[in-house]
Amino acid sequence: MNSKANPIFDKVCVIFVSVLVGLATYYTSYTLLKGDFQLLLQHQASASLNQIEVVADDVLSTLDTLNARKADSNQDCDADTLLEMRQAMFVSANIKGVSFVKDGYLICSAALGRLEQAVQIEEPDFTTESGAAVWIDVPIRLTDQELQAMVIQSGSFSGVIHRDFLEHLVGLNTAWRLDVAEGFTSRLEDGLVAAGPARTPSKAFKVHDCIETLPFCITISATNLFFHQQYYQALVGWVAVSFLLALFSALGVSSFIRRYRSIEARVIRGLSAGAFRCLYQPIVELASGKIIGCEALARFGDARGDIAPDLFIPVIHSRKKTWPFTQLIINQMRDDLESISALPKPFKININFFAQDIENAHVLELLSSGELQREGIQYVLEVTENERLSTLESSEVLVTMADHGYQIAVDDFGTGYSNLSQIRDFQCNTLKIDRSFISAMGGDSVRSTLIPHIVDIAAKIGAEVVAEGIENSRQHQALVDVGVHYGQGYLFGKPMSFEELVSLIEAQNES
Numbered sequence: 001m002n003s004k005a006n007p008i009f010d011k012v013c014v015i016f017v018s019v020l021v022g023l024a025t026y027y028t029s030y031t032l033l034k035g036d037f038q039l040l041l042q043h044q045a046s047a048s049l050n051q052i053e054v055v056a057d058d059v060l061s062t063l064d065t066l067n068a069r070k071a072d073s074n075q076d077c078d079a080d081t082l083l084e085m086r087q088a089m090f091v092s093a094n095i096k097g098v099s100f101v102k103d104g105y106l107i108c109s110a111a112l113g114r115l116e117q118a119v120q121i122e123e124p125d126f127t128t129e130s131g132a133a134v135w136i137d138v139p140i141r142l143t144d145q146e147l148q149a150m151v152i153q154s155g156s157f158s159g160v161i162h163r164d165f166l167e168h169l170v171g172l173n174t175a176w177r178l179d180v181a182e183g184f185t186s187r188l189e190d191g192l193v194a195a196g197p198a199r200t201p202s203k204a205f206k207v208h209d210c211i212e213t214l215p216f217c218i219t220i221s222a223t224n225l226f227f228h229q230q231y232y233q234a235l236v237g238w239v240a241v242s243f244l245l246a247l248f249s250a251l252g253v254s255s256f257i258r259r260y261r262s263i264e265a266r267v268i269r270g271l272s273a274g275a276f277r278c279l280y281q282p283i284v285e286l287a288s289g290k291i292i293g294c295e296a297l298a299r300f301g302d303a304r305g306d307i308a309p310d311l312f313i314p315v316i317h318s319r320k321k322t323w324p325f326t327q328l329i330i331n332q333m334r335d336d337l338e339s340i341s342a343l344p345k346p347f348k349i350n351i352n353f354f355a356q357d358i359e360n361a362h363v364l365e366l367l368s369s370g371e372l373q374r375e376g377i378q379y380v381l382e383v384t385e386n387e388r389l390s391t392l393e394s395s396e397v398l399v400t401m402a403d404h405g406y407q408i409a410v411d412d413f414g415t416g417y418s419n420l421s422q423i424r425d426f427q428c429n430t431l432k433i434d435r436s437f438i439s440a441m442g443g444d445s446v447r448s449t450l451i452p453h454i455v456d457i458a459a460k461i462g463a464e465v466v467a468e469g470i471e472n473s474r475q476h477q478a479l480v481d482v483g484v485h486y487g488q489g490y491l492f493g494k495p496m497s498f499e500e501l502v503s504l505i506e507a508q509n510e511s
């Protein structure tokens, strides 16, 4: 078998596929984990903003309540109003100070009472949709310490929230920054409300989310390094999974390639593709050397090389494709026989059949199809001795074939299964002596001494004898001497194309 296997190419395929699977797995898991991390940041941002929204709602509703009460009173900063301001501050969980504002001046506060001199208030940093004014960074000094506070004014009252407190609410475990929403920043410098660890060196991950009550936004950003630190275990786990998958795919691909390249797979693919062809080996009359027929022998080859019949016949047998195979061979042969005019008449063409196709009567299809009916051609069904030929079904099929003019030859006679009564049962026309008997001629082997007995048996059942595998003139002469009349072998011609066979016959006719 001329195999053109290319192991380097196969190895490259295995490596390529396994590396691809490994990388694809890791890349997919890495992308999913990144998405997961991004989602986590989003959750963190919205959870923090929810907290701030709760505070904003509390402050605004407290201020609304104070405004509603103030509407019933004509007095600014009277004792009742101050008391209500202090009570509101006391009750609220978030307000650290409440002031009364009139015409842009701060008149009194819950902590200081009425101011000796009203303080003019600056323009707010922004105004919310509901009309509340917001100052982001207001320095407030009540004690020795000056605090940065956010002040929200709604109606006549303003409430104070500690910046530290807001920052405390933003419980993020990554780099983050509290910011004002875009659109409100026109008058403000970038990062006006920057709080906490503001800048990160890289913005591999970035989440930006805002609330509606106040124009607050949170920007969370994280570096790749931070992501890797957070997902270290998962990433290591996926590296291991990717490696295992790469390993499994390497094993899978190499086993697939092995199966794909196997003789069995190649033969079955070749059969589906009709890639078998026929060669013909001449059968000669030993006394004259004249070609009186031929044996059709199947050949198979694909891009990887040729596969010998000894290898593909068992595959066809074990895969139960014997009849499709035989039909293919017969079709090939029929195409070759287009130009049979040059053949001597009658010309014998031996075709090999599988015993099971005789037993299950597939061969009878040849009778109805008429595929093998050619003027001057005598078809010979070659079957190897086999216990399946002993069955009643087989005998009946062979008798039917004989009735329709087909001859029967027992191939490889004398080897393997041997049941002499069988060759009587189905009217055997030819016994083909296996080439192991011929190659043993001239030596001490018992085999060669059996040849005269085979000739006797053939004479008794009225069959012809064809000796197979004649390679030299010594064997040729010895066979003639023991009464064998026909033979085939390399001495007369190896299996050849039909054109070569026709040329050989023509050359014989001319000489």
Ligand SMILES: Nc1nc2c(ncn2[C@@H]2O[C@@H]3COP(=O)(O)O[C@H]4[C@@H](O)[C@H](n5cnc6c(=O)[nH]c(N)nc65)O[C@@H]4COP(=O)(O)O[C@H]3[C@H]2O)c(=O)[nH]1
Binding pocket: 281, 296, 297, 298, 299, 308, 309, 310, 313, 329, 352, 353, 354, 382, 411, 412, 435, 468, 469, 470, 471, 488, 489, 490, 491, 495
């Ligand atoms: N060393 C040596 N060999 C010689 C000589 N003369 C002929 N041969 C080989 O002997 C085999 C004869 O065919 P077989 O006994 O029917 O044995 C055949 C036959 O049983 C089977 N086979 C081949 N083609 C078909 C087919 O189309 N159908 C079936 N069912 N079996 C086939 O495969 C076997 C092997 O076929 P091949 O390899 O073509 O081998 C052929 C032929 O090439 C010789 O002088 N020296």
